[in-house]
Amino acid sequence: xxxxxxxxxxxxxxxxxxxxxxxxxxxxxxVDLFNPDWVSLLLIYWCIALPERFGVFTGWLVGLxxxxxxxxxxxxxxxIHALICYFCVKEHRRLRQFxxxxxxxxxxxxxxxxxxIVFGIESMKATAHHLPPSFWYPVLSxxxxxxxxxxxxRKIRVxxxxx
Amino acid sequence: MLVAVIAAxxxxxxxxxxxHLHAVRAALSLVVYPLQLLAxxxxxxxxxxxxxxxxxxELQQENHRLRQDQLVNDARLLKLDALEKENIRLRxxxxxxxxxxxxxLVAELVSVKLEPYAHTVLVNKGARFGVHPQQPVLDAHGIVxxxxxxxxxxxxxxxxxxxxxxxxxxxxxxxxxxxxxxTGQANRLHLPFLAKNADIVPGDLLVTSGLGGVFPxxxxxxxxxxxxxxxxxxxxNIYATPKANLxxxxxxxxxxxxxxxxxxxxxxxxxxxxDQDKPQDKPQDSPQDKPHEQP
Numbered sequence: 001x002x003x004x005x006x007x008x009x010x011x012x013x014x015x016x017x018x019x020x021x022x023x024x025x026x027x028x029x030x031v032d033l034f035n036p037d038w039v040s041l042l043l044i045y046w047c048i049a050l051p052e053r054f055g056v057f058t059g060w061l062v063g064l065x066x067x068x069x070x071x072x073x074x075x076x077x078x079x080i081h082a083l084i085c086y087f088c089v090k091e092h093r094r095l096r097q098f099x100x101x102x103x104x105x106x107x108x109x110x111x112x113x114x115x116x117i118v119f120g121i122e123s124m125k126a127t128a129h130h131l132p133p134s135f136w137y138p139v140l141s142x143x144x145x146x147x148x149x150x151x152x153x154r155k156i157r158v159x160x161x162x163x
Numbered sequence: 164m165l166v167a168v169i170a171a172x173x174x175x176x177x178x179x180x181x182x183h184l185h186a187v188r189a190a191l192s193l194v195v196y197p198l199q200l201l202a203x204x205x206x207x208x209x210x211x212x213x214x215x216x217x218x219x220x221e222l223q224q225e226n227h228r229l230r231q232d233q234l235v236n237d238a239r240l241l242k243l244d245a246l247e248k249e250n251i252r253l254r255x256x257x258x259x260x261x262x263x264x265x266x267x268l269v270a271e272l273v274s275v276k277l278e279p280y281a282h283t284v285l286v287n288k289g290a291r292f293g294v295h296p297q298q299p300v301l302d303a304h305g306i307v308x309x310x311x312x313x314x315x316x317x318x319x320x321x322x323x324x325x326x327x328x329x330x331x332x333x334x335x336x337x338x339x340x341x342x343x344x345x346t347g348q349a350n351r352l353h354l355p356f357l358a359k360n361a362d363i364v365p366g367d368l369l370v371t372s373g374l375g376g377v378f379p380x381x382x383x384x385x386x387x388x389x390x391x392x393x394x395x396x397x398x399x400n401i402y403a404t405p406k407a408n409l410x411x412x413x414x415x416x417x418x419x420x421x422x423x424x425x426x427x428x429x430x431x432x433x434x435x436x437x438d439q440d441k442p443q444d445k446p447q448d449s450p451q452d453k454p455h456e457q458p
Contacts, residue, residue: 017198024202024275029349029410060167064174068191069199071283071312071319074184075174082167121175122280125327132347135280 008162033134036142045153047088059085080114108143192314206274267416282325301416305383305406333372354401
């Protein structure tokens with residue numbers, strides 16, 4: 001923290017912008033059902049890679065932006081992303097040692113937990129029985145895409161020389 | 164960590180209970196809006212590209228067809244004018260009040276996915292154009308939904324098929340009133356509150372009833388396509404298909420409906436103003452209407 005590296009922040013913001021665009025992009029109804037939560041994947045990566053720079057507060061702020069982006073209840077994604085960042089920062093030493101397959105399990109847990117929170121909030125609106133099974137698809141697709149996201153972001157981080 | 168969770172929970176509760184956080188959302192939306200425009204760029208490009216490479220003969224055909232439509236619509240409008248006058252005259256006889264026409268603003272869809280399970284879309288006109296929540300939104304064929312949030316440069320429109328949405332409707336044929344709920348499925352509305360012996364058949368047009376004060380009366384909403392009864396239920400299960408092209412429309416009309424009635428009877432001179440969309444004419448007129456309101 002005492003050595004703020006602007007390139008890390010810039011890279012983070014650039015990748016965050018990309019993830020938000022991907023999250024908001026509408027390609028076709030069939031593909032959109034599987035559009036994973038790119039921002040969660042991104043936060044998981046950066047919290048594991050640079051836990052001393054990005055943490056709960058970053059997640060909270062990003063979550064607030066996502067709430068506005070997705071037109072959801074303000075604070076919903078802030079809560080979810082703060083929780084995800086908390087677990088990632090707390091377990092980052094162990095997570096770094098995990099093979100990719102085991103990391104996928106952790107990602108599955110994170111995405112499932114975040115989707116469950118959304119489910120809980122939606123069921124307060126008494127519409128949960130209307131939620132189709134496709135509500136849970138992004139959890140699966142996100143887990144399956146994690147290795148690709150991980151390798152891509154690591155490539156970007158190495159190219160930007162961020163340690 | 165605890166601070167973040169508590170802050171987030173506080174935000175959620177505040178956002179549910181009060182409208183105070185709207186300013187925060189409006190400010191943040193200015194940060195997010197460029198990203199949304201960027202995200203809608205590929206879909207919009209594909210659309211504009213397919214419009215650019217349309218062939219000359221197709222354009223000619225379309226032009227021809229549009230001109231014919233225009234002619235037919237003009238003729239209909241002529242008749243509508245006469246009908247509207249007649250309607251006002253008849254309502255004078257009934258001592259009933261007549262509602263003014265509406266003003267509209269054309270808004271374009273921003274091809275952005277909000278939440279797949281909620282049928283909410285983003286349009287490119289916001290509070291800067293005077294859009295406010297609860298405004299009805301139409302397309303050329305019928306009711307699309309209503310504005311739920313007006314951000315500075317965009318607004319969120321909840322469609323009538325959203326599971327959280329309900330719209331008061333009446334059967335055009337006989338004036339039977341009920342409520343149509345969104346189902347969360349595309350192009351499906353559900354009417355759960357009609358008895359088994361209700362006079363409604365597949366093919367009936369549902370129009371807005373004007374109750375509730377959000378949607379102006381008389382706009383087409385949906386066509387009934389399924390009527391089924393089950394012996395163990397006292398209510399019929401009725402499904403309807405929205406008239407509006409919810410999936411494919413890109414231009415929507417945001418409507419300002421004037422709920423203040425036009426003056427009747429005493430001042431025949433005021434009547435021609437009725438169809439000219441002049442909101443400033445009404446405030447002086449409306450007080451004199453009060454006696455007519457009682458049936």
